[in-house]
Amino acid sequence: SAVISQKPSRDICQRGTSLTIQCQVDSQVTMMFWYRQQPGQSLTLIATANQGSEATYESGFVIDKFPISRPNLTFSTLTVSNMSPEDSSIYLCSGQTGGAYEQYFGPGTRLTVT
């Protein structure tokens, strides 16, 4: 398994600003993903973070709003840009090792936009 940490654990931000969330894995993983979870809801995939190339976004999510970086096999960032109250959510990253199917999750970042 992989141990995943995220920073910050929570933040309160003003609308119109941007926040960058960091995700660190304790071992190399083949794939990394970013999810959003509204309070009391399930997880929705935002994008797959690709090492050294542009992320692959799911329908309804765009790079200008959620730019993602993945400079190496253990680290990724997600930026929530030009935030509005609708962006208030929990943002989770996950990692998946090569040859395995299971994904391991970080503790999440709780974002509140005022």
Added chain:
Amino acid sequence: GESVGLHLPTLSVQEGDNSIINCAYSNSASDYFIWYKQESGKGPQFIIDIRSNMDKRQGQRVTVLLNKTVKHLSLQIAATQPGDSAVYFCAEKGGSEKLVFGKGTKLTVNP
């Protein structure tokens, strides 16, 4: 498209009883299924998984059953404990590396 759903949003059991959490999926091409436990304020925690070539898989106090005929998945927890109280999600994977999550069932264990 792919979608995974759950039959019951909440489940309340007595401590020591067995719990059964159900999940329906719609993509007959899905070949991998996984159960996660999410406690309040934490990220999802892997519990157990099963591939489509199996009907049953057992772990410590947990069993996952897969019925491909009716596209149904269940998680059985034996001798449920207060620490099992959480939201449980099923997820499926079919044809890609992406997981599709169900809506979640909140399990409450009463002492």
